[in-house]
Amino acid sequence: MAMSRKVTKAVFPVAGLGTRFLPATKSIPKEIMSLVDRPLIQYAIDEARAAGIEEFIFVTSRGKGALEDYFDSAPVLEATLKAKNKTDLLNVLQDTDMDSGAIAYIRQREALGLGHAVWCARRLLGNEPFAVILPDDVIAGKKPCLQQMVEAYENTGGNVVAAMEVPKEMTSSYGVLDIQEDMGALVSVKGMVEKPKAEDAPSNLAVIGRYILTPDVLKNLDDHSKGAGGEIQLTDAIAKEIDRSGVYGFRFEGQRYDCGSKSGYLQATVAFGLARDELRDEFLSFLNDIVALGKAAE
Numbered sequence: 001m002a003m004s005r006k007v008t009k010a011v012f013p014v015a016g017l018g019t020r021f022l023p024a025t026k027s028i029p030k031e032i033m034s035l036v037d038r039p040l041i042q043y044a045i046d047e048a049r050a051a052g053i054e055e056f057i058f059v060t061s062r063g064k065g066a067l068e069d070y071f072d073s074a075p076v077l078e079a080t081l082k083a084k085n086k087t088d089l090l091n092v093l094q095d096t097d098m099d100s101g102a103i104a105y106i107r108q109r110e111a112l113g114l115g116h117a118v119w120c121a122r123r124l125l126g127n128e129p130f131a132v133i134l135p136d137d138v139i140a141g142k143k144p145c146l147q148q149m150v151e152a153y154e155n156t157g158g159n160v161v162a163a164m165e166v167p168k169e170m171t172s173s174y175g176v177l178d179i180q181e182d183m184g185a186l187v188s189v190k191g192m193v194e195k196p197k198a199e200d201a202p203s204n205l206a207v208i209g210r211y212i213l214t215p216d217v218l219k220n221l222d223d224h225s226k227g228a229g230g231e232i233q234l235t236d237a238i239a240k241e242i243d244r245s246g247v248y249g250f251r252f253e254g255q256r257y258d259c260g261s262k263s264g265y266l267q268a269t270v271a272f273g274l275a276r277d278e279l280r281d282e283f284l285s286f287l288n289d290i291v292a293l294g295k296a297a298e
């Protein structure tokens, strides 16, 4: 029987050490860092919900307690806001509500790599297709990225990875696709290489943090074989499906910010600040001033 193409489960691997944001990440999870007033994880959850996800599986590690609390009820805070008739703030809090049982936390005991993190969720995923969302990739766009991918996947089946063109000198930061056939938004894939040097990269089409995967990928991770950087790589496990269930790259519409890097995080902060009606005028005039000052000083 053909596998159902309904995707209802998503894995959020958040067990990394977040070393690029030390010392901040010594005591707060990277995913709790905020763009304006919403933590990165909130954007990821909103995107998953828009794509029809009903079960949210977090792969966490020691020190990520703030993440679990974020999605819990906050009785004292809620009672105080209610007593003060702050309905607008109560509404804001509603986005953080999770039905009991909709969210699960699995521990990755050691940060052995993204592939290993996803594998840790295998028992909760069962034999269904599932999504993976890396919350430090934040994507702004009219239609949420994962929703675009779910729609593409309904036609393709197999494995669909979000892809974007990057400058050649950046390929060593990404998984890179070797393209079989370029069909526009979709490309079929004949190879995948994790973090190739520019001269070894088969293209400049890079994989970013959104995936729809077959459960076979989990089986491919069973042997824990290590890839680039000595880590258990998700890319390698997906690549094994190229001649089996098939792998497609999907050029999504939207602007992606790499909030796992300081520069990407700052760019996202500016973009999301400017996108807010209540902040735009004051913030823009500040930015104009600071740019003018910088130019005058040159």
Ligand code: UTP
Binding pocket: 013, 014, 015, 016, 017, 018, 019, 020, 021, 030, 059, 108, 110, 111, 112, 113, 114, 116, 117, 134, 135, 136, 260
């Ligand atoms: P990164 O490569 O960004 O690593 O992981 P990191 O630890 O989060 O950050 P840096 O590089 O030290 O600053 C990409 C995603 O995979 C998860 C991370 O939490 C992040 O969402 N991950 C990575 C795990 O869950 N487990 C791992 O073993 C590795």
